[in-house]
Amino acid sequence: MTDQSLSPESGETPTHAGFVAIVGKPNVGKSTLLNAFLNTKVAPTSPRPQTTRRGVRGIYSTDTQQIVFVDTPGLHKPKDALGKYMNQEVQSALADVDAILWVVDLRHPPTEEDELVARQVRDLPKPLFLIGNKTDAAKYPDEAMQLYRALLEGRTSETHERMLSAQNSPQAVAALREQVLDTLPENPFFFPRGSASDQTREQWAAEIIREEAMKKLREELPYAIATRVTNWTEREDGLQRIEAELIVEKNAHKGMVIGAGGKMLREIGQAARKQLEVFLNRKIFLGLEVIVIPGWREDEEALRELGYE
Template sequence: MANTEFHSGFVAIIGRPNVGKSTLLNRIVGQKVAIMSDKAQTTRNRIQGIYTTKDTQMVFIDTPGIHKPHSRLGDFMVKSALSTLGEVDAVLFMINADERRGAGDNFIIERLKAVNKPIYLVINKIDQIHPDRLLEIMDQYKDAISWADVYPISALEGNNVDELVATLKSKLPAGPQYYPADQITDHPERFIISELIREKVLDLTRQEVPHSTAVVIDSIKRQDEEKIHIQATIIIERSSQKGIIIGKGGSMLKRIGSMARRDIERLLGDKVYLELWVKVQENWKDRENLLASYGYRQ
C-alpha cells in the first residue's frame, strides 16, 4: 500500500478585524458559515473551521485574546492566547495589503515574538492593490519577525490560497483525525446548540419537564455580517408540559431563549437571533422515521 500516514494539526489565524480571516476560512473550508466550535475549547480559543481530506486534517482556531487592547482582562486574555499559540502547529498572521502597518498590527507582532512556532505572513486583498504597493507593504513587515514564509493572497478571489494550503499541509506533523470528516459540512454545532437550549429548559423548569424533552435545530443561517439566525423547536411528549415551558405570557420561553442565546453567542463568537418553538409530539423517541426528519443520525 502507498504511504497513507495521516497528518493533522492546528492552525491559528490572527490579525486585525476585517483583514479577511473569515473570508479565508470560508474559502478553505468551503462553506458559507464557518461557524464551528467545541464547547471545551471556548474559553481559550475557538475552532472556526475544519479542513479534512483523505490524508490531512487542519483545524483552524481563533485566539480572541491576541487582538485585544491592553487592560486587566486583556492581560489575562493575551496570556491564554499566547499559550494557545504555543500549542498550535502554525500561525497565520493576516494583514490587509491596502493598509499601512499600524498600532493594531504592532500589538500582535510584539506578542508573536514570544511564539516559537512557524508564523506565516499572509498579505490579503492583493486584488485591491497595484503590485508596487505589495512590495512596499512587504517591506514594512519583512523584518518584523522571522517569517516561515510570506503569502500574498486574495481570500475573496482565491489567488494563491491553494498554494498556502499546500504549504501548511506539507508542514503538518503525523497525527490523528481529531474530528469526523463531515464535521464542518454537517453543522456539528447543531448538536452543541441543541444541548445548550435543552440544558436551559431542564434547569429553568426545575425538571418539571422530563429528560426526554428534545431540542431540534431547524436552521442556522447567517442573517447578515453581524448576526446568525437560529430556529429551534423544543419537542415535548405531552401537551400538559407545554404550559410549563411557555410560562405565563410566554415568560418562561423568553428566559430559556435569552439564557441559551447568551451561551450560543459565546460558543459561536457571533451575535445570535434565537427563535424558539414548542411542539408536542407523543412518543416521538420511538418513531424512527421522525428521528430522521429531526436531524438525528447514526
C-alpha cells in the first residue's frame, strides 16, 4: 500500500478525504471503535491498557469519500523510552489530522489521564468529536458525559458529541462514521479504494500475536513483550507458513512465555493461529520463538529495530 494521493479523473464528482485521529487514555476502546468503523480487524484489542503501541491507520472509503483513521496509543505518563515513543505518536497524529475523535469511558468519571488528553485537544482548531463509549456497561452515562464535557470548557472550534458502545452498537457507530465523513475537506484519495490499512501483512500478523500474548499472560509481563514476523511463505497447496518472534527483556520472562513444557507458548500460538485463519481465510502454520533482548523498552536502537521509530 502507498501514501501517494490518487487524483480523480477529469470530470468526476469531487472527492473528499482526510485523516482522523482516534485519541484517549489507555483502555477506553479506541481500537475496538476503529475495527467497528471498518467492519474488520486492523488494530489489536485486549482488556489490558496500552495494547496499541504505534499509530495504526484504518481506511474507510465510499465512492467519493475516504477517511484515514489513525488509531493512537493511549496517552499516559511514560515510564520508559517505549512510553515516550507512544506519546509522541499521539502528538504527531494530532498535528497532522483534519478531525479528532476523543474516546472516553463512561463507566468512570474523568481521571488525570483524561485531563491530559483534554489539554491536548481542547484548543486545536479542527473538528472534535467527544465519544462517550461503553454505554452498555455504564451506570450513569449522562452524568459521566457531563464531567467529560466540562473538560472542554472554553473550546471555540467545532465540537460534536456521541454516546455509544463501540462493541455492541453497530448502528450508532455507522451514524458516527457518516457524521465524520461530512467534515472531510475536498481532497483526492490518499489510498486506493479497497485498502483497509497501511500496515504490511507482517506488521498486522505480529500485532495479532502480541494481542494473544497479552491476553494469556498476567501482571507486568505483557508490557515487556514485542513481536515481529521474520518469515512468511505460501506453499502451492495454499498453506501460509508464518514464523515469528516474541521478544522479552529477561531470561525469567522467556520461561514464563514458554511455560511448563511449552504449554503457554502453544496456547498463544493456537489462539493467534485461529485469528489469522479467520481473517485470511487460509490454513496457517504458525511457528513461534521466544528471544531475549535485555532492556529493549529503554534501548532506542532496539526500539527502532522493532519498528518503534
